[in-house]
Amino acid sequence: MKKVFITVFSLVLLSSCMTDEKYENYNRDPKNPTQVEADFLFNDATKSLVDQMTSTNVNTNIYRLLAQYWTETTYTDEANYDFNTRNIPQNHWSEMYRDVLLDLTDAQNIVMSDSDLSDADKTVRVAQAEVLIIYTWQQMVDTFGDLPYTEALDANAYPLPAYDDAETIYTDLLSRIDEAISGLNGSGSGFDIDNLYFGDVDAWKKFAVSLKLRLGIRLSDYNAAVAQSTVESAYSAGVFSSNSDNASFEYLGTSNPNPLWTDLVQSGRSDFVAANTVVDFMNGLSDPRRPLYFAENLGAGTYDGGPYGDNNSFDSYTHVGDIMHEPTTPACLIDYAEVSFYLAEAAARGWSVGGTAEQHYVNGITASFDYWGASDLASYLANPSVAYATAPGDWRTKIGNQFWLAMYNRGFEGWTVWRKFNTPSFNLPAISEMPVPTRYTYPINEQNLNEDNWMAGSTAIGGDEQTTKLFWDVN
Numbered sequence: 001m002k003k004v005f006i007t008v009f010s011l012v013l014l015s016s017c018m019t020d021e022k023y024e025n026y027n028r029d030p031k032n033p034t035q036v037e038a039d040f041l042f043n044d045a046t047k048s049l050v051d052q053m054t055s056t057n058v059n060t061n062i063y064r065l066l067a068q069y070w071t072e073t074t075y076t077d078e079a080n081y082d083f084n085t086r087n088i089p090q091n092h093w094s095e096m097y098r099d100v101l102l103d104l105t106d107a108q109n110i111v112m113s114d115s116d117l118s119d120a121d122k123t124v125r126v127a128q129a130e131v132l133i134i135y136t137w138q139q140m141v142d143t144f145g146d147l148p149y150t151e152a153l154d155a156n157a158y159p160l161p162a163y164d165d166a167e168t169i170y171t172d173l174l175s176r177i178d179e180a181i182s183g184l185n186g187s188g189s190g191f192d193i194d195n196l197y198f199g200d201v202d203a204w205k206k207f208a209v210s211l212k213l214r215l216g217i218r219l220s221d222y223n224a225a226v227a228q229s230t231v232e233s234a235y236s237a238g239v240f241s242s243n244s245d246n247a248s249f250e251y252l253g254t255s256n257p258n259p260l261w262t263d264l265v266q267s268g269r270s271d272f273v274a275a276n277t278v279v280d281f282m283n284g285l286s287d288p289r290r291p292l293y294f295a296e297n298l299g300a301g302t303y304d305g306g307p308y309g310d311n312n313s314f315d316s317y318t319h320v321g322d323i324m325h326e327p328t329t330p331a332c333l334i335d336y337a338e339v340s341f342y343l344a345e346a347a348a349r350g351w352s353v354g355g356t357a358e359q360h361y362v363n364g365i366t367a368s369f370d371y372w373g374a375s376d377l378a379s380y381l382a383n384p385s386v387a388y389a390t391a392p393g394d395w396r397t398k399i400g401n402q403f404w405l406a407m408y409n410r411g412f413e414g415w416t417v418w419r420k421f422n423t424p425s426f427n428l429p430a431i432s433e434m435p436v437p438t439r440y441t442y443p444i445n446e447q448n449l450n451e452d453n454w455m456a457g458s459t460a461i462g463g464d465e466q467t468t469k470l471f472w473d474v475n
Helices: 038-054 088-112 119-144 166-183 201-218 224-237 259-266 276-284 336-348 357-372 377-382 395-406 411-421 444-449 451-461
Strands: 070-072 272-274
Touching (some): 038 088, 038 119, 088 119, 119 166, 119 201, 119 411, 166 201, 166 224, 201 224, 201 336, 272 276, 276 395, 336 395, 357 377, 395 411
Antiparallel strands (some): 070 272
């Protein structure tokens, strides 16, 4: 069982992040890292990243709403795509730059200056941190588009950093992930506090290679040649092959809970119900995962999702499943189901990834059922609306629909599946009737305090709008 080591250093760096009293604190002098042990920084950054991607706190993470898995009850701003009342982009931006990227970068600097570590140990530890850094940068680009990258995290040189082109960042991340994978081939040992793989460097390498797969497949509609080369290289290097490979993070209990428990249980609030978008889709397939994804508060076998974006009565609609209410429910950064659907897309494009689109598609569904402990897999796979040969639509629709279902409880990836595959059909929110966002707008602080660079970045992407598409979103 994976355990989380909680440290008292969780907030120790907060005050040191302030590099300009007038400007957002995502810069720090890399030549003078805060003198905290690298292990603690690495562990704290890992937990910050996992918590941020897992939480459903509407102030920081609304991805389950954007993916239309859940919808709201009393307060419906977020389900109606109001990002700014709660300053959501600012909160996410700050968390990722300050509590993840800065801590990981400092951890790397401290490792490299530690005379007690062998060169082999330094190489592995820097590579571990680098994998999470690359993961975070990709997530940020896939959320905002162009953003500060080259000039970020260096306060002395760039107090007001310029925005880098998102495609250029991706190109650099592809180079960096290869270097990280190479670093994980060494004989050194990893961080002593490692709550993802507990010192298993080979597992970290598989995680890194699977992240490379994700980077590559994201480009498939934009630059097929680069995507194919990257994906085939990743597959050959060894991506996830079972749920035992998942980059998962387990929580101890109420003393250190999954943030979903904090949001859904400890808060005493009843802010969410299952959205009709996903419930109706799963009802149409008689999907056996329903009693795991959802509660049966309306009666055994009865599932009725709240109209997306409406003022829904908590007692009138299907609730979020019991698993999401457990303080020890694991969180996940990448899993085998996700990898399988990437490979299904690659195979559908005719790329060499060791199987057919149908085989990888079945692997993805099977991995999801196994992960959730769902039954009746064989019957589900035989359903003409699920079976790859007979499911409606082209390969994009077949793969996209099942990929989206499998990413339930991983809202960011669910939203990204919709952006990339344009399926399934999403509902317009009942109150605002606004179109589904394709990105976060930039934080208000960027407009106020880094105006020139914000303006240049906004112009480069075609406008700082929620419906501006990212560079890889060309369909």
